[in-house]
Amino acid sequence: MSDNEEKKNQDASMEEGAADLTETVKLRPPAPEGERGLGGATSSAEVSPDAETVFRSIELFEALAPEEVREVVGACDQLNVAAGEELFQQGDEADALYIVESGELQVRARTPAGEDVVLAVLGAGSVVGEMSLIAGGPRSASVEVIGDASIFKLGRDSFDELRAQKRPAAYKIILRLARILGERRRQTDARVEEVFEDPAQYLDSFETQVHEMLGRLKKA
Template identity: 50%
Template sequence: MTHTIRNNLAEARQMNEISDMESESIAETVFDNLEIFQGLNSREIRQLLRASEPVSFGAGETLFDEGDPADAMYLVESGELEVRTSSGVDDDVVLAQLGAGSVVGEMSILEGDTKRSASVIALCDVQAFRLTRDAFQKLRVVRNRAAYRLILNLAEILADRRRKSDARLNEVFSDPASHIDEFEAQVHDLLARMHKV
């Protein structure tokens, strides 16, 4: 059902048949289950969406490039994105493919003077909301509760990622022999890419 809502929203937006309020209400339905919005009520999600700007990208367009200033996060309403990073040799490495309900660049609203660690490209038409660090800071200055809940959620998400990374490192280093085949395959892949250059 949510997929149908997203498709209908994208079509209605293209034909300018819905108001900003209707668009916001539908977007709220798409985003209310995001981990980053856990514990936020409907009013708080709407406040964050109002602080954001709706943006559209066509297939092949870049949301941002690796190394660009990190100045905004994107809440993907519909469409698909690909996250890529430079391999340093020839081809880019695809890190992830993300769909509707995804968030990219979330760290940019917290950290100043940082650079993007990867590039994000639209694989098809994408509708999203762009929340800039400046807009988010304005919410923080007025002590907006939604902004602080979002910060707490980001802290929990980052702590969870750190725990998972630490667990994976401990797993690899506690028994390196069991991971040698995987490591060898990665080295062969890297060498093959280097020979293409």
């Protein structure tokens, strides 16, 4: 075989190889942005503007950039829950945080005396169970849906996966949560100081609460 013929054969083989490679690439296109897992931010097409607005209005997420908000929303499960259903009961394992997009929730707890007390009614933009992201333990209250609700559930497992992948959004949430808890502690301490600085101002209301508590204990 002449040198020219050998070169032609080599060129033909290279062209065939290039054609095969082109077809292989076509069969494995890059995944669309909206189909990425937790390792990449979800596209805005997957996250409704309303959902993003709700998340950005919540103190826990206000430090996140828009793409980080979309990433956190993408890590959530969206639930449509009918009135009368419970998200969880007092004593259940705390394994998820819930964000209310629409609807109403009722938070209630059973006292040691056995009385069922309504603690709060929460609407759109409310968050329930922040501490579940960093700590387990039993739920301190029950939460029931009292108006058909659209709710985002951020499980601790999903949040831990964001942390494991070193996503900045997860660490921003932890820092914000620490600040929120610190502020709540300061408010509690300030309230205690007010009572001790001028206890007479609070004696009447405190005495009433003591009598009510004793009455409940006698009934138990």
